[in-house]
Amino acid sequence: MVAVIRDNEETPAPALDPDRIPRHVAIIMDGNGRWAKQRGLPRTEGHRQGKENLRRIVEACVEFGVEILTIYAFSTENWERPPSEVNALMSILELVLNQEVKRLHKNGVRVCHIGKMDGVAPHLQEKIRKAVELTRNNDRLILNVAFNYGGRDEIVHAVQEIVRSGMPAEEITDEVISQHLYTRGIPDPDLIIRTSGELRVSNFLIWQGAYSEYYVTPVYWPDFDKEELRKALIEYGRRRRRFGKIDEQVEQES
Numbered sequence: 001m002v003a004v005i006r007d008n009e010e011t012p013a014p015a016l017d018p019d020r021i022p023r024h025v026a027i028i029m030d031g032n033g034r035w036a037k038q039r040g041l042p043r044t045e046g047h048r049q050g051k052e053n054l055r056r057i058v059e060a061c062v063e064f065g066v067e068i069l070t071i072y073a074f075s076t077e078n079w080e081r082p083p084s085e086v087n088a089l090m091s092i093l094e095l096v097l098n099q100e101v102k103r104l105h106k107n108g109v110r111v112c113h114i115g116k117m118d119g120v121a122p123h124l125q126e127k128i129r130k131a132v133e134l135t136r137n138n139d140r141l142i143l144n145v146a147f148n149y150g151g152r153d154e155i156v157h158a159v160q161e162i163v164r165s166g167m168p169a170e171e172i173t174d175e176v177i178s179q180h181l182y183t184r185g186i187p188d189p190d191l192i193i194r195t196s197g198e199l200r201v202s203n204f205l206i207w208q209g210a211y212s213e214y215y216v217t218p219v220y221w222p223d224f225d226k227e228e229l230r231k232a233l234i235e236y237g238r239r240r241r242r243f244g245k246i247d248e249q250v251e252q253e254s
Helices: 032-038 043-064 075-078 081-100 100-104 122-135 152-165 174-179 226-238 247-253
Strands: 002-004 024-028 068-075 109-114 141-149 191-194 215-217
Touching: 024 032, 032 043, 043 068, 043 081, 043 141, 043 226, 068 075, 068 081, 068 100, 081 100, 081 122, 100 109, 100 122, 109 122, 141 152, 152 174, 191 226
Parallel strands: 002 215, 024 068, 024 191, 068 141, 109 141, 191 215
Antiparallel strands: none
């Protein structure tokens, strides 16, 4: 089920139900460039503001009781953007690694990288590895950073690993494929949020999101604050997740 929130919709936000908080939230952080364009600013300023907003959303997830946050930071297709923008995005990543990782570590956040290292500058690869290693034992929040990530590429990578292992075709199951994804060992997202109003998944967690609830808002990522996240979580709490079953079966299991 996908919820699309329109600009002119204003409804009072009820309180969050602590029993209906999604364990794993994933976010397609879209709209940085359009946010900047609206303000007559360069696209790179939108990305910088998006970086600042990530800190606020991480803090809000901890406050609301979300255990896992996965963010779509840079896709395998983003390499096709103008070189100046790609370079700016790499610079922002380096800035995050330099300025935010110690703060995240202090606050008990475990940083995980999902995606490929191919094409990423060696010094950035090393900083990513150090961030993962430094925070590996933290358990307040898992922050999965999908950087140089593509959903189809991830599935191809998983299948290649399985083939190389020599596993017979008849033994390959959903569980086997899941165990070879970048997100192995992490539960699938309960809720996937997309900012900026675009109605597509953009090659993000296409295996893991098969039964996720989707929430789409026209709010651009730099403006997607704590209260906007609260709205998304409240909407999730209203959903009835069936996983292909009918209401009666769900009621019997609850």
